[in-house]
Amino acid sequence: MKIQILGTGCPKCNALAQATETAVRELGLDCQMEKVTDMQEIVSFGVMSTPALVVDGKVKCSGRIPGSDEMKELLK
Amino acid sequence: MRNDRLWISGTVAGLVLWALLYSQLVPLSEWMASFLPVAQGSRLHEAVVFFLYDTPKVLLLLLLVTFLMGTVRTFFSPERTRALLSGGREGVGNVAAACLGIVTPFCTCSAVPLFIGFVSAGVPLGVTFSFLISAPMVNEVALGLLFGLVGWRVALIYLGFGLSLAVLAGIVIGRLHLEGWLEDWVRNLRTTGGEVPTLKPSPADRIRAGLDSARDIVGKVWPWMIAGIGAGALIHGYAPRELLANLMGNGSWFSVPAVVLLGIPMYSNAAGIIPVVEALLGKGAALGTVLAFMMSVTALSLPEAIILRKVLTLRLTLVFFGVVAGGILAVGFLFNAFLN
Numbered sequence: 478m479k480i481q482i483l484g485t486g487c488p489k490c491n492a493l494a495q496a497t498e499t500a501v502r503e504l505g506l507d508c509q510m511e512k513v514t515d516m517q518e519i520v521s522f523g524v525m526s527t528p529a530l531v532v533d534g535k536v537k538c539s540g541r542i543p544g545s546d547e548m549k550e551l552l553k
Numbered sequence: 554m555r556n557d558r559l560w561i562s563g564t565v566a567g568l569v570l571w572a573l574l575y576s577q578l579v580p581l582s583e584w585m586a587s588f589l590p591v592a593q594g595s596r597l598h599e600a601v602v603f604f605l606y607d608t609p610k611v612l613l614l615l616l617l618v619t620f621l622m623g624t625v626r627t628f629f630s631p632e633r634t635r636a637l638l639s640g641g642r643e644g645v646g647n648v649a650a651a652c653l654g655i656v657t658p659f660c661t662c663s664a665v666p667l668f669i670g671f672v673s674a675g676v677p678l679g680v681t682f683s684f685l686i687s688a689p690m691v692n693e694v695a696l697g698l699l700f701g702l703v704g705w706r707v708a709l710i711y712l713g714f715g716l717s718l719a720v721l722a723g724i725v726i727g728r729l730h731l732e733g734w735l736e737d738w739v740r741n742l743r744t745t746g747g748e749v750p751t752l753k754p755s756p757a758d759r760i761r762a763g764l765d766s767a768r769d770i771v772g773k774v775w776p777w778m779i780a781g782i783g784a785g786a787l788i789h790g791y792a793p794r795e796l797l798a799n800l801m802g803n804g805s806w807f808s809v810p811a812v813v814l815l816g817i818p819m820y821s822n823a824a825g826i827i828p829v830v831e832a833l834l835g836k837g838a839a840l841g842t843v844l845a846f847m848m849s850v851t852a853l854s855l856p857e858a859i860i861l862r863k864v865l866t867l868r869l870t871l872v873f874f875g876v877v878a879g880g881i882l883a884v885g886f887l888f889n890a891f892l893n
Binding site: 484485487489490516517519520521523524525526527540541 | 630631632635660662663666667669670671738742863
């Protein structure tokens with residue numbers, strides 16, 4: 478499984494990365510995580526607001542930080 | 554469902570408590586001021602009373618406005634706004650974009666993906682700019698604090714002029730047909746069309762979003778707010794009326810461009826600016842000058858220009874800045890000339 482965090486590095490992007498890491502640890506998932514900070518790459522996913530969470534190439538949410546329950550649901 | 558009812562009744566209770574507190578602000582500040590070891594009627598006393606009254610007031614207003622806006626924004630998303638605006642015509646599209654700019658969730662760090670999302674989905678360039686001008690300028694904190702501190706008339710005037718400026722500047726930029734002035738990679742871009750899953754939030758989710766937004770924004774701006782109220786208090790207590798009326802009053806034409814320049818580096822600190830504005834108006838500053846100052850603070854921001862520079866060529870960035878700055882100057886001059 479591949480998780481990507483899209484965002485240019487604003488505080489919200491870091492918060493999303495942290496929330497994702499926590500959920501990954503709690504679920505005991507085996508995955509690789511990557512931060513995408515390049516603007517051209519970010520827009521190629523078609524998101525209009527950052528930060529965004531991408532799992533296996535699919536945008537799961539954008540523009541907000543999901544709560545821990547929702548986050549686990551999104552990563553399953 | 555039960556959860557929702559709990560959240561809704563909690564919100565109602567919170568709003569009632571808010572109204573009670575807000576209605577008791579004058580006695581509360583008088584009570585606090587009565588403990589001051591300062592002679593009544595002195596300049597220091599005036600300044601401290603201003604501070605004691607304005608701090609809880611601004612804080613309460615800020616909490617309410619950011620909570621309500623956070624909740625309202627869950628009904629809108631950039632994706633939905635884009636769908637409403639794509640294929641829109643010039644004029645109607647610009648008006649819609651300026652209005653949607655107020656309620657669509659937007660932060661400066663998302664300006665580029667949003668811009669590209671709009672343009673690549675066929676939203677005309679001018680309409681996109683109407684949105685990008687209105688979103689930061691007609692901001693809810695500025696409006697809410699103006700409403701509470703200065704009065705509903707000035708708040709409405711600010712809203713009216715802000716929207717008109719966003720619409721007109723967008724139409725002007727659209728008429729200039731500057732699509733060729735986008736950076737090459739933007740013009741050649743193929744996006745996947747943005748299939749972002751949208752789930753319908755429950756009432757409890759919406760309320761929680763409001764609380765999050767209040768906590769986020771108040772947590773970020775409170776130092777600016779205190780600094781602004783402090784500056785307002787000093788002006789209120791100490792600034793000589795004649796001096797300010799001369800510098801920022803109706804007669805001095807140079808004050809409008811001066812405050813526009815001054816506003817550029819003060820980005821998005823509406824919470825700190827409005828208490829200063831309140832004190833300046835009280836000392837005889839001209840309303841047009843003050844409106845120009847606020848618009849410059851919220852709409853002309855260097856960080857946003859630098860971010861947008863990634864998609865706009867330097868020429869287009871300058872045109873964008875120039876059109877908006879020109880519009881703000883016009884608002885200031887026209888207002889001082891005809892409506893004061």
